[in-house]
Amino acid sequence: MGIKGLTSLIVENSPNAISEHEIKTLFGRKVAIDASMSIYQFLIAVRQKDGELLTNDAGETTSHLMGFFYRTIRMVENGIKPAYVFDGKPPELKAGVLSKRFERREEAKEEGEEAKEVGTAEDVERFTRRTVKVTKEHNEECRRLLGLMGIPFVVAPSEAEAQCAELARGGKVYAAGSEDMDTLTFASPILLRHLTFSEARKTPISEINLQKALDGLEMNMSQFIDLCILLGCDYLEPIKGVGPKSALKLIKEHGSLGNVIEHLREKVAAKEEAAEDGKKKKGGIQIPDEWPWEEAKKFFEKPDVMPADQVELEWKNPDVEGLVEFLVKEKGFNEERVRKGAEKLTKFLNAKQQGRLDGFFSVKPKSPKKTKEDDKTKNKGKAAGTKRKGSDEKDKKDAGSSKKAKTKK
DSSP states (O other): OOOTTHHHHHHHHOGGGEEEEOGGGGTTOEEEEEHHHHHHHHHHHSBOTTSOBOBOTTOOBOHHHHHHHHHHHHHHHTTOEEEEEEOOSOOGGGHHHHHHHHHHHHHHHHHHHHHHHHSOHHHHHHHHHHTOOOOHHHHHHHHHHHHHHTOOEEEOSSOHHHHHHHHHHTTSSSEEEOSOTHHHHTTOSEEEESTTSOGGGTOOEEEEEHHHHHHHHTOOHHHHHHHHHHHOOSSSOOOBTOOHHHHHHHHHHHSSHHHHHHHHHHHHHHHHHHSTTOSOOSSSOBOOSOOOHHHHHHHHHSOOOOOGGGOOOOOOOOOHHHHIIIIIIITOOOHHHHHHHHHHHHHHHHSOOOOOGGGTOOOOOOOOOOOHHHHHHHHHHHHHHHHHHHHHHHHHHHHHHHHHHHHHO
């Protein structure tokens, strides 16, 4: 789900924190990609013309494998070295959210069946996509595929976004790649979005710089986490009646989420007391009785991750025959295309990558503004230099003459 409304707040308050560019501009970069989010994305996006999931002759879903194979190759062709991170055990805080997602999927299944009877093709496709669920088998197959491709992967202790952020902070990779904005809440210095989108969509890569976002929002990291929780995250629903702009204003005015909650509770109590019937009015701000924001903040600040210095990422040559066995013989892929894909992996993973220009140059500090006194001093220096130059030439000439005279003697 990510953080509701965070992108729009950054765009409005810190536009220089977000830049868009083509995938080729990321050559030479290592990126930790949220694999679990990618699987979900591929299951939704990689489909047949009728909107149904891609399957082989045995009826097995192959959308996720198709996405991982060809879009990973696309990244490698553009000089990117991807490393994938899979979700581990979800935190207890997420139990409520996962339960609601399950309920929504079940509702979508029922509505989808009804749409097949009386609805349009668009209705059927919309409800079908809402029923998508990433399974244990999907994860295992993708890990097997990545191993055969020579692409490193990590199974996180808990949330994949948190582990991606840890690898980026620890210098193992340049950035975290995910569609979830809470990757920034886990303090990833750089977040790349749309990295695994289809090339046909012509969607530029969106790069978000955390420090620039903090500067534009005029807050520190602790306040940023407070803002994200108030907006609504994977662990807590947002407070009804508090939108993105109101949330930002409240954090800035009161300094912390604790102070904001205290202020809102007082505000709600005052309204209830002022009500003629003494009952809670419908609408307005509604704070749940149980809203453990402190726990959510602790998890964002200190998530369950493997320390970056304990993670080794190694890119290897693909196992070509292993890929053919898995993708072609077991999953029904085209053998010629699989072998060509493996050739590209071998070629580009072994290619000596050209160094990035930003690794060779540093930005020079701006010179201070010139003053009239500076100009006078500079002119004096030039005059002195010219005079000295003439003297030097005369000295050289004299030295030459003396040498000749000695030779004659």
